[in-house]
Amino acid sequence: MIALLTCCSNYRVKMNRSRSGYRVFSANSTTACTELAKMITERLGVELGKSLVHQEPNTETRVDVKESVRGQDIFIIQTIPRDVNTAIMELLVMAYALKTSCAKNIIGVIPYFPYSKQCKMRKRGSIVCKLLASMLAKAGLTHIITMDLHQKEIQGFFSFPVDNLRASPFLIQYIQDEIPDYRNAVIVAKSPSAAKRAQSYAERLRLGLAVMHGEAHHSELDMADGRHSPPLSRTTIGHTGLELPLMMAKEKPPITVVGDVGGRIAIIVDDIIDDVEDFVAAAEILKERGAYKIYIMATHGLLSADAPRLIEESAIDEVVVTNTVPHEVQKLQCPKIKTVDVSMILAEAIRRIHNGESMAYLFRNIALDD
DSSP: OHHHHHHHHHHHHHHHHHHTOEEEEEOOSSSGGGHHHHHHHHHHTOOBOOEEEEEOTTSOEEEEEOSOOTTSEEEEEOOOOSOHHHHHHHHHHHHHHHHHTTOSEEEEEESSOTTTTOOSOOTTOOOHHHHHHHHHHHHTOOEEEEESOSSGGGGGGOSSOEEEEOOHHHHHHHHHHHSTTGGGEEEEESSGGGHHHHHHHHHHHTOEEEEEEOOSSOOGGGGTSOTTOSOSOOOOSSOOOOOOOOOOOOOOOOOEEESOOTTSEEEEEEEEEOSTHHHHHHHHHHHHTTOSEEEEEEEEEOOOTTHHHHHHTSSOOEEEEETTSOOHHHHHHOTTEEEEOOHHHHHHHHHHHHHTOOSGGGGTTOOTTO
C-alpha cells in the first residue's frame, strides 16, 4: 500500500512538472521567418517545438503539431513577412490547433503587429486592428507579446493582457556605439505626430531636437477621423435643416524644418519604415539645410516595394531597423540597411511570463512617449 501511494505521489509530481513546462513554436511556413524564433530559443536554452506549417496546393493553411502540449504554456512566435494575410492565418490556425490540444496558456509573440496602422476609422472604412484582436482571442490566444505598437491605445482592443515592449534601448545603444561623433547629432521628427518619440530620444541622448512640418500629400491624421465622410453636396426634399458653417479645407505648406540641423548629423526616428518616399524627401530637405549625414532609426523595417533601391539612390547614409520583420533580401539589395537584434528582450519576456515574474524590469526607465 505504501509503495502504491509513493508511486502515485511520484506520478503526481511528474504530472505537475510536465504541466508547468513550456514550449516555443514558430507559426511560419517560410525559412526566412523562422530565424528570429531560432535566436529566441537559443537564448532560452530550449528546442523549437515540433510542428509542420505549410500551404496546400489550393493555398489553404495546414498546421500539424507533432508533440504533446497538454497543460503547458505555449509561446507562438510569428514574424510577419510580405504575405501578411497568410501569416495571420498561420497564427490563427496554429493557436486553434493548440487550444484543441488542451494547451494551458497560448501566448502569441508577434514583434510586429500587422494592420496596426488601420486602428482608426477612415471615412466608411473599418478598424481592422480591432477585428484582428477579436479573431486572435477567438482562436485561443490568452496573452500577446509585441513591440512598439503603432498606437499604444491598440492594447485596449484586446480582451487579454498585452505586453508592448520597446526597442528604443537597443536603437539608442546603436547610436552611442556605432555612430561616430553622435554628440554632434540632432534627433529629427519626420512629422509633428512623431515629435514625442523624437523628444524622448533627444532627452536620453542629451541631443537637440528638430521637427519637420508640411507634406506634399494628405497625412494619415487628415483621413482618420471621418469628418469628411458626408458627401459635399446632397439633394434633399423639403426642409434642409440647419446650415452648418463651412469648414475650410486644409492646405499643407511646403516641407520646413523647425530647428537647426546645419553642420550636424540628422537622425530621423520612427516606429515603422515601409514606403520610404517620405523618408527620402525628408533626407533631401535635411541635406539642403546643411546636415552632413542622415540616419534613419525605426523598429519595424517593412521596406516594401522599391524601398531598397530608393534608399540606395537617396541622400540617406544608413537605415537601422530591428529584426522584428525579416529583411535579409532587402539588405542584399541595399548595404545601407543595418539590423539590430532584439531577440534578447523577447526571450526574457517569455521567461518572465512563464515563471510568473514581474515585467517591470523590461520597462525600467521607459517613459510613456517611448
